Amino acid sequence: xxxxxxxxxxxxxxxxxxxxxxxxxxxxxxxxxxxxxxxxxxxxxxxxxxxxxxxxxxxxxxxxxxxxxxxxxxxxxxxxxxxxxxxxxxxxxxxxxxxxxxxxxxxxxxxxxxxxxxxxxxxxxxxxxxxxxxxxxxxxxxxxxxxxxxxxxxxxxxxxxxxxxxxxxxxxxxxxxxxxxx
Amino acid sequence: xxxxxxxxxxxxxxxxxxxxxxxxxxxxxxxxxxxxxxxxxxxxxxxxxxxxxxxxxxxxxxxxxxxxxxxxxxxxxxxxxxxxxxxxxxxxxxxxxxxxxxxxxxxxxxxxxxxxxxxxxxxxxxxxxxxxxxxxxxxxxxxxxxxxxxxxxxxxxxxxxxxxxxxxxxxxxxxxxxxxxxxxxxxxxxxxxxxxxxxxxxxxxxxxxxxxxxxxxxxxxxxxxxxxxxxxxxxxxxxxxxxxxxxxxxxxxxxxxxxxxxxxxxxxxxxxxxxxxxxxxxxxxxxxxxxxxxxxxxxxxxxxxxxxxxxxxxxxxxxxxxxxxxxxxxxxxxxxxxxxxxxxxxxxxxxxxxxxxxxxxxxxxxxxxxxxxxx
Amino acid sequence: xxxxxxxxxxxxxxxxxxxxxxxxxxxxxxxxxxxxxxxxxxxxxxxxxxxxxxxxxxxxxxxxxxxxxxxxxxxxxxxxxxxxxxxxxxxxxxxxxxxxxxxxxxxxxxxxxxxxxxxxxxxxxxxxxxxxxxxxxxxxxxxxxxxxxxxxxxxxxxxxxxxxxxxxxxxxxxxxxxxxxxxxxxxxxxxxxxxxxxxxxxxxxxxxxxxxxxxxxxxxxxxxxxxxxxxxxxxxxxxxxxxxxxxxxxxxxxxxxxxxxxxxxxxxxxxxxxxxxxxxxxxxxxxxxxxxxxxxxxxxxxxxxxxxxxxxxxxxxxxxxxxxxxxxxxxxxxxxxxxxxxxxxxxxxxxxxxxxxxxxxx
Numbered sequence: 001x002x003x004x005x006x007x008x009x010x011x012x013x014x015x016x017x018x019x020x021x022x023x024x025x026x027x028x029x030x031x032x033x034x035x036x037x038x039x040x041x042x043x044x045x046x047x048x049x050x051x052x053x054x055x056x057x058x059x060x061x062x063x064x065x066x067x068x069x070x071x072x073x074x075x076x077x078x079x080x081x082x083x084x085x086x087x088x089x090x091x092x093x094x095x096x097x098x099x100x101x102x103x104x105x106x107x108x109x110x111x112x113x114x115x116x117x118x119x120x121x122x123x124x125x126x127x128x129x130x131x132x133x134x135x136x137x138x139x140x141x142x143x144x145x146x147x148x149x150x151x152x153x154x155x156x157x158x159x160x161x162x163x164x165x166x167x168x169x170x171x172x173x174x175x176x177x178x179x180x181x182x
Numbered sequence: 183x184x185x186x187x188x189x190x191x192x193x194x195x196x197x198x199x200x201x202x203x204x205x206x207x208x209x210x211x212x213x214x215x216x217x218x219x220x221x222x223x224x225x226x227x228x229x230x231x232x233x234x235x236x237x238x239x240x241x242x243x244x245x246x247x248x249x250x251x252x253x254x255x256x257x258x259x260x261x262x263x264x265x266x267x268x269x270x271x272x273x274x275x276x277x278x279x280x281x282x283x284x285x286x287x288x289x290x291x292x293x294x295x296x297x298x299x300x301x302x303x304x305x306x307x308x309x310x311x312x313x314x315x316x317x318x319x320x321x322x323x324x325x326x327x328x329x330x331x332x333x334x335x336x337x338x339x340x341x342x343x344x345x346x347x348x349x350x351x352x353x354x355x356x357x358x359x360x361x362x363x364x365x366x367x368x369x370x371x372x373x374x375x376x377x378x379x380x381x382x383x384x385x386x387x388x389x390x391x392x393x394x395x396x397x398x399x400x401x402x403x404x405x406x407x408x409x410x411x412x413x414x415x416x417x418x419x420x421x422x423x424x425x426x427x428x429x430x431x432x433x434x435x436x437x438x439x440x441x442x443x444x445x446x447x448x449x450x451x452x453x454x455x456x457x458x459x460x461x462x463x464x465x466x467x468x469x470x471x472x473x474x475x476x477x478x479x480x481x482x483x484x485x486x487x488x489x490x491x492x493x494x495x496x497x498x499x500x501x502x503x504x505x506x507x508x509x510x511x512x513x514x515x516x517x518x519x520x521x522x523x524x525x526x527x528x529x530x531x532x533x534x535x536x537x538x539x540x541x542x543x544x545x546x547x548x549x550x551x552x553x554x555x556x557x
Numbered sequence: 558x559x560x561x562x563x564x565x566x567x568x569x570x571x572x573x574x575x576x577x578x579x580x581x582x583x584x585x586x587x588x589x590x591x592x593x594x595x596x597x598x599x600x601x602x603x604x605x606x607x608x609x610x611x612x613x614x615x616x617x618x619x620x621x622x623x624x625x626x627x628x629x630x631x632x633x634x635x636x637x638x639x640x641x642x643x644x645x646x647x648x649x650x651x652x653x654x655x656x657x658x659x660x661x662x663x664x665x666x667x668x669x670x671x672x673x674x675x676x677x678x679x680x681x682x683x684x685x686x687x688x689x690x691x692x693x694x695x696x697x698x699x700x701x702x703x704x705x706x707x708x709x710x711x712x713x714x715x716x717x718x719x720x721x722x723x724x725x726x727x728x729x730x731x732x733x734x735x736x737x738x739x740x741x742x743x744x745x746x747x748x749x750x751x752x753x754x755x756x757x758x759x760x761x762x763x764x765x766x767x768x769x770x771x772x773x774x775x776x777x778x779x780x781x782x783x784x785x786x787x788x789x790x791x792x793x794x795x796x797x798x799x800x801x802x803x804x805x806x807x808x809x810x811x812x813x814x815x816x817x818x819x820x821x822x823x824x825x826x827x828x829x830x831x832x833x834x835x836x837x838x839x840x841x842x843x844x845x846x847x848x849x850x851x852x853x854x855x856x857x858x859x860x861x862x863x864x865x866x867x868x869x870x871x872x873x874x875x876x877x878x879x880x881x882x883x884x885x886x887x888x889x890x891x892x893x894x895x896x897x898x899x900x901x902x903x904x905x906x907x908x909x910x911x912x913x914x915x916x917x918x919x
Contacts, residue, residue: 001432001433001434001435001450002412002434002435002436002437003434003435003436003443003446003447003449003450004437004446005378005384005388005442005446006378006379008379013381017379018379018380018381019380019381019382019878019879021375021379022375022376022377022380022878022879023874023875023878024375025372025375025376025878026313026376026612026874026877026878027612027874029313029317029611029612029613029614030608030611030612032614034610034611034614034615034616035320035323035614035615036614036615036616038616038619046330047327047330047331047334048331049331049333049334049349050330050334051333051334051335070243070244071244072240072244072245072247072248108247108250108338109335110246110247110250110338110340111334111340112243112244112247112340115348126334193711195711195712201794202794203792217715217719217884217885306880309880309881310782310783310785310789310879310880310881310882311878311879311880311881312613312876312877313612313613313877313878315613316613316614316615317613317614320614376878377880380879380880382783382879382880382881382882383880385882385883385886386880386881386882386883386886537883537884537885538715538792538793539789539792539881539883539884540883542792
């Protein structure tokens with residue numbers, strides 16, 4: 001299939017129609033809706049399987065090291081120790097995860113570790129949670145398993161107002177500090 | 183006479199590696215006489231990461247995310263080439279489920295659209311038209327959203343696996359794709375209204391960087407630089423892979439082999455990609471959901487042998503040549519045949535005798551990505 | 558303004574009147590005018606970025622102040638605080654002088670431009686005002702050439718050379734395109750040219766080709782897209798100001814916008830009836846405005862401002878739409894099309910005037 005330049009009549013060229021069509025396009029665009037998303041205030045919602053920051057679950061992990069082997073750049077560091085513990089009244093040797101570190105700053109978020117993980121549900125997975133991983137200190141991006149598990153923040157405690165509402169206290173003065181300011 | 187004497191009127195300019203229109207870190211040593219280019223020598227290697235050597239030291243599935251980084255604006259086709267080569271090495275090319283193949287074609291064509299949109303954006307801005315940049319990015323964003331919905335990443339996709347696909351597409355995704363295709367023609371027309379007939383654009387591109395068909399073949403060019411010279415050569419048609427043999431599409435070729443013809447070729451290619459995607463959306467309805475992967479052992483250890491597999495990536499023929507020694511789960515040697523690198527080799531001959539401004543147009547029109555050139 | 562003079566004079570008390578009249582008052586006038594024009598020029602940069610953004614499906618700067626309105630204050634502050642880098646191999650003296658050269662004539666030209674009906678807004682109604690403005694605007698390019706040469710950078714040098722060639726090619730059609738207007742009006746005074754237009758029609762109608770050439774040449778004259786070759790960022794990095802930073806860069810930048818404003822004012826005065834909105838002596842003529850007092854003056858200024866704003870937007874619109882010409886194509890366009898066309902325009906205008914005069918005489 002031969003592609004060829006559209007033929008233009010000399011009258012069109014004389015009347016500068018080619019330039020005017022361009023000007024019309026930009027003029028129309030001037031009044032159209034803008035596509036800018038003003039970032040820190042507004043964010044694009046990430047899709048359901050967006051590969052964002054890791055989460056790790058100590059509970060689920062069976063210390064099999066498959067994720068570390070799957071990683072193309074070898075940034076998952078796992079140390080496994082053996083411990084004798086009493087399980088159901090018997091002494092048993094079990095594998096214990098001593099270290100599970102990810103050098104997140106080097107990670108390229110390919111999700112191969114997540115795919116390799118044999119547990120169900122996965123014990124290492126990429127969440128849709130955040131893509132904002134910039135840091136002032138590169139050491140902050142080397143994460144151990146506690147950090148990996150709790151990066152989303154500590155559990156949120158309910159506020160005084162919520163507790164008050166729960167307990168049926170309606171008067172404002174019952175809340176310390178609230179009445180003083182009035 | 184002046185050639186033999188000391189050339190005092192010639193000036194040498196180091197064009198790049200930090201230059202706005204060298205598309206990354208290309209450096210061109212240009213000898214100019216006034217504004218006319220006497221000689222140009224591309225210097226590459228500023229983005230060399232030893233990818234081919236890396237491939238020798240990691241197992242096959244681990245290589246796939248690294249192929250993303252070769253042509254980072256068209257990572258799906260890079261993935262496709264690599265997994266195709268490994269599948270060929272394993273001899274399981276026929277066992278890939280049809281649904282996975284269709285998904286691969288869809289991703290590759292979307293990637294072609296995305297890469298061509300980026301090319302149009304940068305090519306136009308190199309020639310001083312800054313507005314198409316923003317318009318194309320507006321549509322490219324929708325494609326990236328589709329990628330994100332499919333595999334979770336937007337740029338470096340890592341969306342293909344040896345033996346099939348990791349993720350399935352759902353009706354919602356297909357609907358989103360259909361919506362995008364619905365608006366895409368109008369968007370293309372909008373870009374073209376700014377460029378195709380514009381007299382300045384035509385003055386800047388017609389007759390610039392002419393490649394004759396003979397030269398194009400001699401230099402081993404592929405992709406739009408070859409097709410712009412009038413040679414109908416497309417890996418998708420010549421060696422059909424995935425499901426391309428079932429798809430109806432045309433291969434646009436140019437007549438004069440100049441920058442303008444290559445521009446027209448790419449614009450038409452986008453329209454053809456859109457047609458392919460529309461066919462894929464109907465074709466995928468006949469396949470079984472969830473049937474995505476052929477049986478592949480966890481540790482991939484192909485028998486001793488070698489395989490070359492190439493795909494038509496947005497820039498041309500992207501080939502992977504893999505040698506396996508049969509003992510290790512990694513390649514003995516993996517060679518990448520990047521289209522950008524080969525196409526770039528034509529640059530010195532294309533720009534000789536032109537002006538500095540034309541060199542920018544020529545670099546833009548051969549559409550290089552330095553990640554792929556340097557590897 | 559002369560009415561306010563005694564008030565101002567009384568404020569200075571015992572200062573002798575000649576000093577007030579010839580030193581203090583002009584200085585005050587100059588400072589006010591300079592500040593206002595500087596503000597408008599700086600504001601233009603904001604308008605450009607906003608409008609260009611809107612044309613490109615984005616918002617443009619909107620963070621500093623409501624709707625980004627204070628961006629034009631933030632920019633100079635940033636540029637003033639920036640490090641002033643002088644390249645090691647630069648020709649120091651020329652490097653320092655170069656940014657001043659374009660900005661002085663650009664602002665000087667404003668003195669000669671009547672922004673509204675005389676006498677209030679015409680600061681200096683020189684009888685060869687047009688000639689003087691042309692002379693001033695064409696000197697601006699020396700700074701660019703000098704800056705390009707002095708900064709010891711090959712890209713800058715190429716930018717400077719391009720600028721020189723561009724100026725040589727486009728000064729000629731720029732000058733020739735207004736000859737038609739001069740033949741019609743018979744005056745070089747900008748006020749007279751406007752007065753002529755309000756009595757007949759806007760010059761754009763009889764001088765359509767002249768107006769078109771003027772539009773193209775003035776875009777080329779101020780190095781704006783699609784003729785922004787001296788600073789073509791995709792070819793020459795930043796052209797002549799590659800090595801300039803901080804306030805020196807800002808001077809080049811402001812000079813460009815100031816000359817844009819001068820040229821927009823010129824095209825309005827020469828071809829679009831200046832501050833008037835009148836045809837054949839009907840409508841808002843200069844005399845009508847003068848009879849309305851201060852209100853008329855402000856009305857005239859607003860009409861003039863609106864017309865100038867349109868042309869400023871047109872510059873931006875061009876920039877948002879067109880690709881850039883190549884160096885030699887620019888020369889082609891100038892020498893092979895613009896100059897012959899301008900000459901033909903002069904001949905035709907002359908013939909028409911001759912026929913009209915001989916017809917009127919017989």
